[in-house]
Amino acid sequence: MYHKTAPYRVFNIFNTCLLLLIAILCIVPLVHVLAVSLSAKSAADANLVGLWPVEFSTIAYEKTISNSVFLSSLWIAAKRTITGTLAILLVACLAAYALSKENIQFKGRSVYAWLFIFTMVFNGGLIPFYIVIQRLGLMDSFWVLILPGIVNVWLTILLMNFFRGIPKELEEAALIDGSGHFGILIRIYLPLSLPALATLGLFAMVWHWNSWFDGLLYLSKKEDYPLATYLQTVIISRDMSSMSFSRTEFDLLSQKTLNAAQIFIGALPVLIVYPFLQKFFVKGLVMGSVKE
Amino acid sequence: MSHFKRSWPFHLMVLPALVFLVVFNYLPMAGITMAFMDYKPWLGFDGSAWIGLDHFRALFDREDSIQVIWNTLVIAVFKIAFNLIVPFTFAILLNEVRQRFLNRSIQTLVYLPHFLSWVILGGILVNFLSTDGGFVNRILGVVGIGPIFFLGDGDWFRFTVVVSEVWKEFGYSTIVFLAALANINPALYEAAEVDGASRWKQTRHITIPSLIPMAIVVGTLSLGNILNAGFDQIFNLYNSLVYEKGDIIDTFVYRTAIVEGDFGFATAVGLFKSVISMILIIVSYRLAYKLANYRVF
Numbered sequence: 001m002y003h004k005t006a007p008y009r010v011f012n013i014f015n016t017c018l019l020l021l022i023a024i025l026c027i028v029p030l031v032h033v034l035a036v037s038l039s040a041k042s043a044a045d046a047n048l049v050g051l052w053p054v055e056f057s058t059i060a061y062e063k064t065i066s067n068s069v070f071l072s073s074l075w076i077a078a079k080r081t082i083t084g085t086l087a088i089l090l091v092a093c094l095a096a097y098a099l100s101k102e103n104i105q106f107k108g109r110s111v112y113a114w115l116f117i118f119t120m121v122f123n124g125g126l127i128p129f130y131i132v133i134q135r136l137g138l139m140d141s142f143w144v145l146i147l148p149g150i151v152n153v154w155l156t157i158l159l160m161n162f163f164r165g166i167p168k169e170l171e172e173a174a175l176i177d178g179s180g181h182f183g184i185l186i187r188i189y190l191p192l193s194l195p196a197l198a199t200l201g202l203f204a205m206v207w208h209w210n211s212w213f214d215g216l217l218y219l220s221k222k223e224d225y226p227l228a229t230y231l232q233t234v235i236i237s238r239d240m241s242s243m244s245f246s247r248t249e250f251d252l253l254s255q256k257t258l259n260a261a262q263i264f265i266g267a268l269p270v271l272i273v274y275p276f277l278q279k280f281f282v283k284g285l286v287m288g289s290v291k292e
Numbered sequence: 293m294s295h296f297k298r299s300w301p302f303h304l305m306v307l308p309a310l311v312f313l314v315v316f317n318y319l320p321m322a323g324i325t326m327a328f329m330d331y332k333p334w335l336g337f338d339g340s341a342w343i344g345l346d347h348f349r350a351l352f353d354r355e356d357s358i359q360v361i362w363n364t365l366v367i368a369v370f371k372i373a374f375n376l377i378v379p380f381t382f383a384i385l386l387n388e389v390r391q392r393f394l395n396r397s398i399q400t401l402v403y404l405p406h407f408l409s410w411v412i413l414g415g416i417l418v419n420f421l422s423t424d425g426g427f428v429n430r431i432l433g434v435v436g437i438g439p440i441f442f443l444g445d446g447d448w449f450r451f452t453v454v455v456s457e458v459w460k461e462f463g464y465s466t467i468v469f470l471a472a473l474a475n476i477n478p479a480l481y482e483a484a485e486v487d488g489a490s491r492w493k494q495t496r497h498i499t500i501p502s503l504i505p506m507a508i509v510v511g512t513l514s515l516g517n518i519l520n521a522g523f524d525q526i527f528n529l530y531n532s533l534v535y536e537k538g539d540i541i542d543t544f545v546y547r548t549a550i551v552e553g554d555f556g557f558a559t560a561v562g563l564f565k566s567v568i569s570m571i572l573i574i575v576s577y578r579l580a581y582k583l584a585n586y587r588v589f
């Protein structure tokens with residue numbers, strides 16, 4: 001029994017401590033940001049803040065949630081995430097159902113499948129894509145955030161493989177009872193796939209929430225930016241034009257605490273859905289990725 | 293035609309996805325012709341002159357584009373290598389942590405960074421690594437090292453990019469190895485136990501060999517990423533100080549096109565990347581199938 005030998009016990013304690021340390025390193029930057037965001041200007045500017053707030057203050061959050069540009073970007077991000085996720089799931093469910101059928105049942109299936117898969121392997125690149133968006137008149141429109149990403153091939157394939165695991169007898173019985181394929185999809189397949197749909201939906205939500213480049217590229221007005229794009233311009237490109245301070249506010253606020261607060265609010269929705277996501281994604285990642 | 297009568301719902305179901313694929317994926321492919329044109333936005337596709345392979349010749353003549361391709365390869369190769377080695381090792385070590393609660397807690401923490409965007413992480417890291425009292429340099433200062441210009445010096449920038457990518461992704465990449473570990477037949481360990489094999493011997497002769505096929509799959513499939521050094525990450529971390537060693541194909545394409553307005557050349561560079569990547573992806577999937585019998589579809 002190796003478990004009981006002294007060398008293994010020593011190794012086990014050392015190993016557990018090492019892995020815990022690595023695991024903690026994975027969240028240290030996030031904890032640091034939270035601590036900075038809740039500290040006073042003087043402490044943050046003097047770099048006194050480590051992993052715990054120094055001279056606790058919520059002024060950075062108060063200022064952030066009264067910034068109208070920040071609020072509108074938050075609203076656009078929420079709108080985008082919900083609309084985008086529902087759209088992705090709708091399109092994926094329909095396509096995945098059809099593609100989950102055998103070639104005999106659905107002639108032309110493999111042609112469609114290859115048209116889907118080819119887009120995973122090859123794309124026209126940034127500039128031709130940009131020109132297409134321009135010609136379609138999608139520049140500066142909210143829909144430029146939704147439509148180009150509406151077909152998620154990876155998600156469709158996972159869903160397709162999931163649908164294939166549903167017993168065929170259910171479909172055959174429903175067909176005999178006179179049900180059509182749309183009815184079968186809605187009344188049999190979707191209720192049976194709710195856990196899978198929840199997982200994929202969460203992935204799509206995180207993807208939408210985190211997307212920033214499309215906003216930067218196709219939207220010219222700051223008021224139209226979703227939160228991720230707003231954060232990119234304010235924190236990374238240091239564009240301060242959308243912030244307005246009065247003299248007294250400037251004395252109390254530090255760019256550091258303000259940025260930290262905005263970063264933390266940006267990460268918060270992901271942190272909130274993360275426990276649900278984790279519950280599912282280990283299964284979800286394996287589901288569909290390995291085929292016997 | 294009688295077949296179509298039965299299968300029309302399927303065609304209808306695929307239709308929405310197909311329409312969007314054609315518009316947003318296949319239509320842009322027609323725009324690739326720009327790579328062979330002296331494209332001027334005000335002249336459009338009909339008015340701009342064809343110049344054959346000039347852009348591609350320029351791609352291999354210009355010093356900046358050669359440098360950018362080299363940067364991309366260096367950064368991507370290091371990322372791929374470490375994102376294979378670290379998760380592989382981490383999975384084996386984590387497998388030894390038998391206390392369920394500790395095991396789950398470690399997993400929860402290490403998967404998390406994968407889900408945060410590079411905008412958020414970039415914002416955090418720029419502060420965290422700054423030479424002006426950033427958290428890391430303060431700690432290094434206590435030990436008497438530094439300050440180190442993590443994001444302002446070319447070589448350190450490459451180092452930072454690789455380490456922060458591994459930091460963000462290694463946990464998530466561990467999942468496939470943990471799944472493979474869970475699939476190992478326990479009878480193998482029981483037999484080894486009876487023969488008096490130590491845990492290290494069991495690891496060497498059972499655990500590691502069982503993980504090798506998965507490592508081969510992960511390794512070969514990442515071949516397709518060899519020209520993907522991570523646009524989101526570099527774009528949110530770099531600055532003009534590190535262009536020489538930190539600029540990669542994707543950021544170069546973006547700046548050439550959007551900032552400098554050289555659409556034709558940028559498209560050519562992008563096409564070069566897309567074609568090589570496509571070939572590598574196809575080769576890697578064939579290899580993964582041959583070597584480890586792995587199939588996606």
